[in-house]
Amino acid sequence: MAVPTAVLAVAALALLVWLGAHAVRYLVAGKQLRPVLRVAWRIKYTWRRTARRVGLAQTERIHSPWWSNRPPGTVVTRELIPAVTVAAERWGVRVDASTVGRLGVEEFTQAAGHLADVWRVPLVRVAQVRSGLVQIRALLHDPLTQPATWTDPTEAGSDPAVWVAGVDADGQPVTIRSAGVSGVVVAGLAGYGKTSFLNARFCQLAPSPVVQFVLIDGKGGPDYDDLFTRAWLSAKDDPEQVRDHLARVRELMAARQHAIRAVLGVKNVWHVGPSASWPLVVVVIDEAHTFLNETKGTDAQSKRLDALARETARLVEELIRKGRNVGIQVVLATQKATGDAIPTKIRDNCQVAVSFAQRTSEAATAVLGSDITAAPDEHPRRLQDPAYVGVASMVAQGRPGFTLVRTPYVPDATADAIATATAHLVRDPLHLLTTGEAVADAAPR
Numbered sequence: 001m002a003v004p005t006a007v008l009a010v011a012a013l014a015l016l017v018w019l020g021a022h023a024v025r026y027l028v029a030g031k032q033l034r035p036v037l038r039v040a041w042r043i044k045y046t047w048r049r050t051a052r053r054v055g056l057a058q059t060e061r062i063h064s065p066w067w068s069n070r071p072p073g074t075v076v077t078r079e080l081i082p083a084v085t086v087a088a089e090r091w092g093v094r095v096d097a098s099t100v101g102r103l104g105v106e107e108f109t110q111a112a113g114h115l116a117d118v119w120r121v122p123l124v125r126v127a128q129v130r131s132g133l134v135q136i137r138a139l140l141h142d143p144l145t146q147p148a149t150w151t152d153p154t155e156a157g158s159d160p161a162v163w164v165a166g167v168d169a170d171g172q173p174v175t176i177r178s179a180g181v182s183g184v185v186v187a188g189l190a191g192y193g194k195t196s197f198l199n200a201r202f203c204q205l206a207p208s209p210v211v212q213f214v215l216i217d218g219k220g221g222p223d224y225d226d227l228f229t230r231a232w233l234s235a236k237d238d239p240e241q242v243r244d245h246l247a248r249v250r251e252l253m254a255a256r257q258h259a260i261r262a263v264l265g266v267k268n269v270w271h272v273g274p275s276a277s278w279p280l281v282v283v284v285i286d287e288a289h290t291f292l293n294e295t296k297g298t299d300a301q302s303k304r305l306d307a308l309a310r311e312t313a314r315l316v317e318e319l320i321r322k323g324r325n326v327g328i329q330v331v332l333a334t335q336k337a338t339g340d341a342i343p344t345k346i347r348d349n350c351q352v353a354v355s356f357a358q359r360t361s362e363a364a365t366a367v368l369g370s371d372i373t374a375a376p377d378e379h380p381r382r383l384q385d386p387a388y389v390g391v392a393s394m395v396a397q398g399r400p401g402f403t404l405v406r407t408p409y410v411p412d413a414t415a416d417a418i419a420t421a422t423a424h425l426v427r428d429p430l431h432l433l434t435t436g437e438a439v440a441d442a443a444p445r
């Protein structure tokens with residue numbers, strides 16, 4: 001009798017300790033974390049049942065082991081359920097599941113909707129972190145749906161080599177490659193935040209004397225009025241003026257190609273970084289299809305415009321193809337990135353692509369490439385909801401696959417104030433080059 005009593009006592013004590021630990025954990029957790037803890041425990045302690053119900057269990061028939069008391073050679077059925085570890089995070093619950101048998105990332109992804117129902121959470125996302133391990137994220141609140149407003153950049157923010165795009169689903173900063181990039185496409189349905197995204201980039205770079213801007217707004221509205229004061233060249237929807245500006249940038253590119261070795265001592269400006277005398281020239285063309293689309297009309301006016309469009313397309317294509325090493329970066333924003341809106345020759349040479357919400361798979365594939373079809377969670381079609389205005393899918397620096405990014409909203413007054421305060425930094429990069437200022441400034445390097 002004495003032994004069972006001792007065993008019972010130990011078991012009761014263990015239970016008490018276990019309950020106590022949970023209670024303490026719950027009490028010390030903040031108001032935000034408690035709901036997450038409740039879900040985490042629900043997930044953990046009901047996992048085997050849940051897995052069976054949503055089809056994440058598999059049975060196999062094996063010979064009973066030698067130590068079993070069944071007759072040797074008896075065939076028995078065994079149930080395989082992926083082992084999980086559960087962790088509560090700020091945004092929700094992270095479940096690391098080991099794959100087993102035929103139960104891998106595909107099966108988990110298929111079951112995601114059911115898991116969300118069982119766990120009573122709004123969203124379940126699944127990703128393979130490495131072979132044998134699938135990560136399931138039960139999100140209690142999607143950080144991507146929390147709007148963010150632009151704030152002054154940190155040190156890294158004003159470095160033209162770094163493009164701080166926003167934050168990911170875990171609230172972590174996300175950067176896009178900018179060094180050695182000559183072409184960027186930003187696409188997405190109207191009203192989902194393309195212009196605001198470009199404004200944020202402008203606000204990051206405008207205070208830096210090593211950046212000059214060419215700002216072109218195909219919409220022709222007031223969006224860019226305030227920013228033009230910080231631009232070397234600017235234009236609205238006047239196709240001839242746009243062509244002339246781009247021709248001037250092309251002239252700069254040719255002159256820089258000719259001078260780069262003598263002036264900078266390198267063949268690629270990114271090896272030394274842009275400087276005040278050899279600034280990065282960011283050419284923003286918003287609503288770019290306005291200038292690149294041919295109407296194919298037969299009247300004289302249409303023919304004239306089509307000839308202009310072809311000329312503009314050639315210039316843009318050349319700047320993107322050859323501007324990389326001399327510090328010229330073209331950023332095209334467009335509602336449509338399909339071949340009829342942006343010539344594929346231009347689009348396919350852009351090293352960086354960003355997509356806000358899209359209605360069709362074709363439109364998303366046109367911007368992000370066919371890989372996006374294998375990333376349903378990050379697919380821009382998913383972003384067609386007012387809650388996702390300002391959220392874009394992109395390939396981020398140092399991250400595999402695609403990342404959804406919450407970009408900050410820039411109030412007009414903020415952009416206006418920055419443009420005005422930095423207007424004195426505007427220089428003509430061609431002038432800097434021809435007057436030899438570039439030589440003088442670059443010499444001490």
Ligand SMILES: Nc1ncnc2c1ncn2[C@@H]1O[C@H](COP(=O)(O)OP(=O)(O)O)[C@@H](O)[C@H]1O
Pocket residue numbers: 147148188189190191192193194195196197389390391406407408409410
């Ligand atoms: N990052 C953002 N976060 C929240 N709201 C945004 C964001 N970007 C844009 N918006 C809202 O959406 C509207 C349209 O944005 P805009 O950048 O002009 O879209 P687009 O250029 O794609 O047509 C803005 O006026 C603003 O109200």
Ligand SMILES: [Mg+2]
Pocket residue numbers: 194195196219286
């Ligand atoms: Mg716009």
